[in-house]
Amino acid sequence: MEWTKCYGFTDSNSNKRVSIDTIFEAGSTTKALTAVTVLHHVDAGKLSLDDHVNDLLVSWKIPDNNLGKGDKVTLRHLLTHTAGINLPDGGFTILHDIPTLIQVLNGEMPAGNDPVSFVFAPGTNHCYSNFGYVIIQLLLEDLAGNPFDKIVKETIFHKIGMESSTLQQPPPLELKENAARPHDENGIPQESEYHPTALAQGGLWCTPTDLAKFTIEIMKSYHGKSNKILSKSLVQEMLSPHYKLDPEKALSFTGQGLGFFLSGKGESLLCAHPGLNVPGATSILVGFPELGQGASIMTNSLNGLTVQTQILNELGKKYEWPHKFY
Numbered sequence: 001m002e003w004t005k006c007y008g009f010t011d012s013n014s015n016k017r018v019s020i021d022t023i024f025e026a027g028s029t030t031k032a033l034t035a036v037t038v039l040h041h042v043d044a045g046k047l048s049l050d051d052h053v054n055d056l057l058v059s060w061k062i063p064d065n066n067l068g069k070g071d072k073v074t075l076r077h078l079l080t081h082t083a084g085i086n087l088p089d090g091g092f093t094i095l096h097d098i099p100t101l102i103q104v105l106n107g108e109m110p111a112g113n114d115p116v117s118f119v120f121a122p123g124t125n126h127c128y129s130n131f132g133y134v135i136i137q138l139l140l141e142d143l144a145g146n147p148f149d150k151i152v153k154e155t156i157f158h159k160i161g162m163e164s165s166t167l168q169q170p171p172p173l174e175l176k177e178n179a180a181r182p183h184d185e186n187g188i189p190q191e192s193e194y195h196p197t198a199l200a201q202g203g204l205w206c207t208p209t210d211l212a213k214f215t216i217e218i219m220k221s222y223h224g225k226s227n228k229i230l231s232k233s234l235v236q237e238m239l240s241p242h243y244k245l246d247p248e249k250a251l252s253f254t255g256q257g258l259g260f261f262l263s264g265k266g267e268s269l270l271c272a273h274p275g276l277n278v279p280g281a282t283s284i285l286v287g288f289p290e291l292g293q294g295a296s297i298m299t300n301s302l303n304g305l306t307v308q309t310q311i312l313n314e315l316g317k318k319y320e321w322p323h324k325f326y
Contacts, residue, residue: 001216004209010300011181013189021178023164023171024298025194026204026211027275029283030167031133033214034200035079035238035259036229037155038136042075043234046143049076049258053135058142060102062135065118073122075139078132079258080242084122085129088114091278092130092195101138104198105131126243126256130201137200148199159228160217165206169196175205180300182280187301190279202277211296215287218271222289239271239289252326266290268322276305284308286325293319 006018041047047056052072054061062073065084077083092104093112107115116131137148144151149167157165166175170192181189194203217226222239224232241255241262251274255262260271267290275283282304287294295315297308312325 001209001212004212008300010179011189012183012187018180019178020207020209021164022180023166023175023178023205023207024180024283024300025182025192025202025275025277025281026206026283026298027202027277027281028130029211029273029275029285030200030202030204031275032259032273032285033152033156033204034133034136036214036218037152038075038079038140039234039238039258040155040229041140041143043231047075047139049079050074053078053139056139056143057135060105060138063116065121067118067121071122075136076242076258077122078129078136080126080256081128081132082123082126082243082256083129083132084118084120084125084127085131085135086114086117086119087128087130088116092198094195098196101134101141101197104195105134105138126245130198133201134198137198140200156214156229160213162206162210162213165204165210167199167203167205169194169199169203171205179205180281180298182277183301184279185302187303192277192281193279194277202275206298208296208298211283211285211298212294215285215294215296219287219289219292219294223292239269252324263323270323274305274308276302278302282308284312286312288321288323291321293321 004020008018010016010018010022073083095110095112097110099111104111105116107113140151182192184190220226221230221235238258243256245253247254253261253263263270269289272286280302281300283298285296309325
């Protein structure tokens with residue numbers, strides 16, 4: 001890791017400054033870690049990318065699609081957002097008590113979200129889906145018999161030294177003391193509204209340094225220089241396009257990998273995953289596997305995407321990256 005810099009405040013009301021120990025909400029960047037966690041189990045022979053997921057789920061089943069198609073949902077579909085499953089609309093709200101993960105998937109009280117449903121037949125289109133990654137969470141919990149945060153901790157955090165990372169909601173006290181408070185679009189501090197049960201789609205808290213450790217491990221594994229989490233062959237498959245994207249509709253990305261968005265190929269290959277959590281947090285990791293370079297940027301503002309884009313483009317000028325960020 002070449003360098004780390006910190007700017008601004010964890011809470012504009014207290015004027016407590018951000019430090020290298022400050023943890024932020026990673027938002028949907030969490031999906032990259034979820035993907036690597038389930039692919040670790042694929043590497044171990046416990047799962048297959050093309051298994052029918054309902055054959056593996058124990059405590060809940062994906063409902064039959066309502067489109068007159070008999071196609072089955074696979075893990076590859078879920079990882080690439082091609083399963084045809086909804087987002088869901090309305091987000092993951094809670095009406096009173098904490099819902100179970102199955103209540104979330106069924107859209108049952110006290111979960112305040114829509115249930116899992118299909119918007120197209122599996123494998124026929126691409127539609128970004130939070131629910132797809134919640135299903136992966138349940139699949140892993142059914143397989144391992146442990147809560148998701150413990151599975152990711154054992155699979156990733158402990159193995160590469162991500163000591164300031166957690167999927168607990170709220171974070172444990174020793175990390176919560178250094179947590180950045182979300183700020184809305186008007187710069188007003190708010191309390192985190194992250195769902196305490198559905199975690200795999202956006203529940204990670206970590207430091208940018210820990211997120212960089214994760215990105216570095218992926219790039220080292222891509223070259224066969226490490227196999228702490230994934231093998232070289234599976235990382236290379238993960239970072240290969242499984243579905244072509246329209247860059248004008250996909251933040252300039254041209255391909256969907258297994259849990260990562262992609263652009264370019266060869267020395268120009270970019271892998272990335274942005275994230276945003278309401279009421280106010282943004283995150284992004286980017287890596288150029290062939291170059292062995294990348295960055296992780298996290299903010300505690302709903303307006304952070306603009307800042308991240310500016311920083312990435314400045315880094316691109318300095319390090320001569322073959323990609324411009326929009």
